[in-house]
Amino acid sequence: MRRTMMMAALLLGSSAMLAGCDALKPKQTAKSDAAVKEGEFPERPLWGDTHLHTANSVDAFGFGVRLGPEDALRFARGEEVTATTGMKAKLSRPLDFLVVTDHAEMLGGTKALADAPGLLIRDATMKRWHDMMNAGPAGSQRAMAEMLDARGRNAIPEAMMNPEGAVERTKKVWNSNVDAVERYNEPGKFTAFHGFEYTLMQGGNNLHRNIIFRDGEDRVRTVVPIDPTYKATPDEIWNYMDAYEKSTGGRVLAIPHNSNLSNGLMFELTQPGGGPMTADYARRRARLEPVVEITQIKGDSEAHPFLSPNDEFSGYGVAGWELNNLLSNQPKVPAMYAGEYVREALKRGLALQAQTGVNPYKFGLIGSTDSHTALATADEDQFFGKHSGTEPSAARAMAPQNLGTRKGRFGWHYLASGYAAVWAKANTRAAIFDAMTRREVYASTGPRMTVRVFGGWDFTPDDLKGDWVRAGYARGVPMGGELKPGKGAPRLVISALKDPEGANLDRVQVVKGWIDSQGKTHEQLFDVAWSGDRKPVGGKLPAVGDTVDVATATYKNSIGAASLTTVWTDPAFDPKVSSFYYLRVLEIPTPSWPAYDAVKYKLKLPPEVRVKSQERAYTSPIWYTPSQKSGKN
Secondary structure, eight states, X not given: OHHHHHHHHTTSOOOOSSOOOOOOOOSSOOOOGGGSOOOSSOOSOEEEEEEEOOTTSHHHHHTTOOOOHHHHHHHHTTOOEEOTTSOEEOOSSOXXXXXXXXBSTTTTHHHHHHHSOGGGOOOHHHHHHHHHHTSOHHHHHHHHXXXXXXXXXXXXXXXXXXXXXXXXXXXXXHHHXXXXXXXXXXXXXXXXXXXXXXXXXXXXXXXXXXXXXXXXHHHHTTOXXXXXTTOOSTHHHXXXXXXXXXXXXXXXXXXXXXXXXXXXXXTOSBOTTSSBOOHHHHHHHHHHOOEEEEEXXXXXXXXXXXXXXXXXXXXXXXXXXXXXXXXXXXXXXXXGGGGTOHHHHHHHHHHHHHHHSOXXXXXXXXXXXXXXXXXXXOOGGGOOOSSGGGSSOXXXXXXXXXXXXXXXXXSTTSOOOOEEEEOOSSSSHHHHHHHHHTTOEEEESSOOOEEEEEEESSOOGGGGGSOHHHHHHHHEEETTOEEOOOSSSOEEEEEEEOOTTSOOEEEXXXXXXXXXXXXXXXXXXXXXXXXXXXXXXXTBOOOOXXXXXXXXXXXOTTSSBSEEEEEEEOTTOOTTSOEEEEEEEEEOOEEOHHHHHHHHHTOOOOTTSOOEEOOEEEEOOEEEOSOHHHHOO
């Protein structure tokens, strides 16, 4: 019986907050960040993925993925690996950094259950899952669907509630991950971060956070990931982070993701559970969560047409994901959208700052994949899917994949998105982490376009003729910065360059949000730079055109521009009200991954399938606050 309970414990994550780890040293120790000289200011964006799962994640393994952290790191560095389904996979360009964020909950648990001797598993539910996971990919996926349903309904079998053995398993898996990360971290060339995912989702409402450490193994080995099972608010992970920093002197941050699946809970106007938001709560959230993941495989969270009806480009990647939350059949209603989409959250932040003196939603914007294949792919023509069941095949675009109660959104609704771009002074943990904390980052749905913006008061078009980057830092603030009050109206110096291997650019837009004297928030979009000789008609810029040939999944760069630059001045600036500005950069239309699949596998897709889109980048905002005192976080 004791052995049965130990087997049950294999499926339970650790609930210990802080635990010492007696682990073997890694086979190879990377050189120190200190050996890499930082530049005077960032010279190019560093591209990476802060959200990637391997076979150590309970769901990734359950869905059939068999690649581990070492495979993920090798792939991100540009090496060829063999995907779970047997195909060769290699990025056309390596990434600059990677964070493997396996789920803390049941870390390594499904792998341990699948590997256990079946004769020793006496719990009927666990034995069924064990057998299903060893019966091939289809059986493994059905087992995982049952587990996720049980998790979403708080119906984990009673036999799993004994944590005996789970802490030791978590330590073992965590230290193995630490070893791999240290082996592949090469400051100056490729940065590998330590991290995990805190998968907070009571009732299926997505409140997930990715936890990223600035530090190396000496500090990170003193803790293990913590399990969020049955927690309803993020307070516990914040307590964990505070305790880690206090006990080690290290640094750690959290990145919320998939706010679009939180059923309105990610960006509330109150504290979780109700009650007015306090300044202390707002300050703590802003400090620990300086960055938000705005786009990924499970949809894009920038803006929704219900909230932004005058924005013709809102609603990118919304289809299918607005039905309900992450796991349950709890329907979503439009009243929930305001707590789910990032643009509205930025506006809510202004309102909360007016009430409390602190803005809890003053965050930078990044993208990442949330791939559960161990392959950080965000290119439409090289998309390896969400998990092994959606790796390239003739069936994946239209596969219903009605997993449990989650229906009708797991085929072509997946996005091949996204990546994080970081303006760091060096390719090191310290420099990249510090750039995230100062919010000098931006999101891309996949293309590696170079986007830069500075806000100031005296920029002119002549600045773009000289060393405008130096001028930007000297006389203004970069994306993620706070504009101090000045004379006149804010001026943004803007530059966007196409991905060298990708599509031309359609336009650059400035998205402005502000709060008026009555406490009401507003937004307005401005087309500020665009390709060709188009002229706005009735205040609206005509479409750039469309060169996509769906039949061959190709496009031509005969339209659009390789680069767009401008200096833009806010024409309706009111120095008495708080505001923010961020850029949205749009490419010309290009084929989406279902179109590439259709050509490769000779498919005929129904008309509702998204076969082309305009991919994009979102910069972190620049904020303006009339009073320095009220604008401080």
